Amino acid sequence: MSKTIKKVGVLTSGGDSPGMNAAIRSVVRTCAYHNIECIGIYRGYQGMIEGDFKEMGPRSVNNIVNKGGTILKSARSVDFRTPEGRKKAHENLLKAGIDALVVIGGDGSFTGGLIFNSEYDFPVMGIPGTIDNDIYGTSFTLGYDTALNTVVDCIDKIRDTASSHNRLFFVEVMGRDAGHIALNAGIGAGAEEILIPEEDLGLDRLLDSLQKSKASGKSSSIVVIAEGDKIGKNVFELKDYVEANLPEYDVRVSVLGHMQRGGSPSCFDRVLASRLGVKAVESLIEGKSNYMVGLKEDKVVLTPLEQAIKGKSEIDRELLRVSDIMST
Numbered sequence: 001m002s003k004t005i006k007k008v009g010v011l012t013s014g015g016d017s018p019g020m021n022a023a024i025r026s027v028v029r030t031c032a033y034h035n036i037e038c039i040g041i042y043r044g045y046q047g048m049i050e051g052d053f054k055e056m057g058p059r060s061v062n063n064i065v066n067k068g069g070t071i072l073k074s075a076r077s078v079d080f081r082t083p084e085g086r087k088k089a090h091e092n093l094l095k096a097g098i099d100a101l102v103v104i105g106g107d108g109s110f111t112g113g114l115i116f117n118s119e120y121d122f123p124v125m126g127i128p129g130t131i132d133n134d135i136y137g138t139s140f141t142l143g144y145d146t147a148l149n150t151v152v153d154c155i156d157k158i159r160d161t162a163s164s165h166n167r168l169f170f171v172e173v174m175g176r177d178a179g180h181i182a183l184n185a186g187i188g189a190g191a192e193e194i195l196i197p198e199e200d201l202g203l204d205r206l207l208d209s210l211q212k213s214k215a216s217g218k219s220s221s222i223v224v225i226a227e228g229d230k231i232g233k234n235v236f237e238l239k240d241y242v243e244a245n246l247p248e249y250d251v252r253v254s255v256l257g258h259m260q261r262g263g264s265p266s267c268f269d270r271v272l273a274s275r276l277g278v279k280a281v282e283s284l285i286e287g288k289s290n291y292m293v294g295l296k297e298d299k300v301v302l303t304p305l306e307q308a309i310k311g312k313s314e315i316d317r318e319l320l321r322v323s324d325i326m327s328t
Contacts, residue, residue: 017143026277136311137303138294
C-alpha cells in the first residue's frame with residue numbers, strides 16, 4: 001500500500017533550461033488543485049541538504065510561465081553524492097513533512113533521485129529539463145524547442161554577414177553527446193554541412209563537400225557543429241585545417257555557448273512543461289514512483305527512471321538523409 005501524499009517537494013537540478021519555471025508553476029498549481037502542499041527546494045540537492053525550503057502556493061508562481069532559467073535556482077551538489085549528504089537531505093525532508101519529490105533536470109539529476117529512492121524508499125518523479133534533448137523516453141525535453149529557435153535565429157543573422165563577405169562560418173552549438181540541436185537547427189537554417197557526435201563525417205569528406213559547394217557557385221557557407229563532434233579536437237583546430245587545405249575560403253568561428261540556454265520559453269515548451277508537471281504530481285498521488293514523465297507521439301507517458309538514465313536517445317536517420325539532400 002502506497003502512502004498518502006500530503007506534501008510534495010519540487011527542485012531543479014543540473015543545467016538550467018527554458019521551461020523549467022513553467023514546470024515549477026505546473027507542479028505547484030497541480031498540488032493546489034488536489035489540496036496538497038507544495039514546497040520549493042532551492043539550489044537542487046544542495047538546498048535539500050541545507051534545508052533551503054519555501055512553501056509555494058498558486059500565487060507564488062504568478063508571471064513565471066514566460067521566464068527562462070529557474071526561480072528555484074540550480075546547483076551541482078558534491079555532498080549529495082555521499083551517503084552522509086543524502087542522509088542529511090532525508091532528515092530535512094522528514095522534518096519538513098515532505099512525502100515525495102519532483103525532480104526537474106537531466107540524467108545526472110535523475111541518477112541522484114534514483115539512488116535516494118533506493119536508500120530511503122522515498123517517492124521520486126522526474127521531469128526532463130535539458131536543451132540537448134538527449135534523454136531516453138521522451139521525444140522532447142524542456143528547453144529543446146526554445147534552444148532550437150534561438151540557434152536558428154542566430155544562424156540566420158550569421159548568414160547575413162557570411163553572404164556579405166563571402167565567408168565560411170563554423171557555428172558551434174551545444175550537444176556534448178547528442179546532435180539533435182545541430183541536426184535540426186542546421187536543416188532549419190539551411191546549413192551546407194552538419195557535424196554531430198553520432199556521425200563521423202571525416203575531414204576528407206568535409207573538404208570535398210566544401211569544394212563542391214564552392215564549385216556549384218555558393219559564395220558563402222555555414223557549417224553547424226555540435227560541441228561533441230569528433231571530427232577535430234575543437235572547432236578552432238578544424239578552422240585552421242580547412243584554411244590550410246582550402247585557402248580560397250575566408251573562415252570564421254562562432255561559438256553560441258550559453259545563450260542557447262537562456263530566453264523566454266517557446267509556446268511549445270510552456271505547454272509541454274504544463275502537461276508534464278500535471279502528470280508528475282498526479283502520478284505521485286496514484287502511488288507511482290521512480291518514473292520520468294515524457295512525451296511520445298503527443299501522449300504524456302511514464303518511463304522508469306533507470307531506463308531514462310541508461311537508455312540512449314536516437315538521432316533521426318531520416319533527418320540525416322534530408323540534410324544530405326538539402327545541402328546539394
